[in-house]
Amino acid sequence: MGRLFLDAGVVSPDWAKAYEDVPRSHFLPELMWPHDMATGRNVAVDKEQDPQVWRRYADSDDPIVTQWDDGAHDGHEPGKLFSSSSSMPSLVFSMLADLDVEPGQRVLEIGAGTGWNAALLAYRLGAANVVTMEVDGTVASEAQQALDRFGLPVEVVHGDGFLGHAKRAPYDRIIATCGLRKVPFAWVEQSSPGGVILVPWGTYYGPSEATARLVVAEDRRSASGPFSRPVAFMRMRSQRFVWPRHDEYVPAGAMDAADTSFTTMAEAEFCGTGSFDVIGFALGLRVPAVAHTADRKRDGRRAVWFYGLSDQSWAVVVFRDDREVAKVYQSGPRRLWDEVEAAYRWWVEQERPGFNRFGLTVDADGEWAWLDSPGNPVLAQ
Structure with a gap:
């Protein structure tokens, strides 16, 4: 799989060996629900019943739902609300490239999911330099077991990642694998000067969101940076939107x-x-x-x-x-x-600006979006 994505220009050469040596398949459950990109539907795939189809989806670039309805779902048929998943590998690769980790750096991941993303980071940085947080106790436990079995015993913390994890701070990189509508200032406070916070962010207006790459100021009083590409993530559970009646x-x-x-x-x-x-x-x-x-x-x-x-x-x-x-x-x-x-x-x-002309700044007073530069807020301050 890594060779295929490398040849397609999706994965950068410095990540190629990690993609080859840390397969997504090791972190997927035997019963899963891939989102078929051709039909737009989720299909149940059971490894025991059809190992070849399971392997095909595991090695595909399709997103895969691994939990429905916060764990209340039972059976093979898809549930109502997907609540944990394994993202498209191409998206995982692109976000890790944006994160731009270097040897010796410490990383906090918000949203452990299956544990695969944390394993990729640990392969490059060492398990002791990565900590991942997961709000769902069952998902956290399964991710920890998968990481331990693979030999990359990253610490999986069961808790709400919105508060960060001050115990292991400061972090050189923080990456969220869930969509946010508000970036907590705690992440800035728990970052190193010049650190990077990579977060899928959007507004309540609709589902559109994009990844923001925020660089933490030297005084750690703010973080700011541009959006890069459109994405679609499950919302952080504490920020799920309840539609008005x-x-x-x-x-x-x-x-x-x-x-x-x-x-x-x-x-x-x-x-x-x-x-x-x-x-x-x-x-x-x-x-x-x-x-x-x-x-x-x-x-x-x-x-x-x-x-x-x-x-x-x-x-x-x-x-x-x-x-x-x-x-x-x-x-x-x-x-x-x-x-x-x-x-x-x-x-x-404004000449129909795309995602990458917009940016986001976060400080102790809140956050604001801007166009082209932080000094040009989208809304008047």
Whole structure:
């Protein structure tokens, strides 16, 4: 597998031997649910029943779900919520390249999962220089067993990684393998001056997120750096998003009482092509404390809803294939669609910046996103 990814330019030469000598298959359970990239579905694969198919998926570049529903799931069929997984090897490789570890450095990983990522780091740095945290007790125990069996006894700490692990600090590198909506300042405090924090980050606006590579200041009072690439990770459990109840925002009769207007923005122009599109990411940076969701398209009609997370404001824009304008309904202290449409116009005026033109800074007062440089915040300070 490592040779294949090396030839494809996915894995850098300095990691090639680790990829060859530390196979993902050693860290996967006998029953797993690969996400088939061709069909978009999770399929149950049992090593005992079909070892060849199991091996094919283990050696593939597919993400593999290893736990459903926080461990409450039982049986072969997929559960409702995937709660632990083994990421696509190409993503693992690219993030480790961004982490840019050097011999002798100490690494804290947030999200042990199967233990494979920690094993790759330990192979390069030594097990004593790596510690990994896992919030799920069962997952943590299984990761520890897999690491011990492989001969790379990294310490697996059962706990909430949001608090970091001060006992083993300071760290030269911190890497999160779960998606965050807020980077804890504790990670900055537990880093060495000039250290790197690599974290998948996004907003509550939607699922779009990207990896931020933050470099810790010499005085350790802040960390800052650009985003690199779009990613999709399970949320840190303490930051999982609970969707607002629609009827609490839009009770019976609310549509009739809402303010109405029209927009000429086209559905395709606004919605983009999916969760890896920068449009949703950029809008989330510009429009804080808002979540949005799009209804399934029916008979040429699609409604896109917006919910304020700091009050009961809501909005909906209704796109129709047979009309050049879309009708907008808004209610509450904020005019959410007006904010979103203005944010889109801003993005266009900035020449439609991609992920790597945006960045993030974290300090004791919080965090803020910026465009091109930390001195140019996306939102006015």
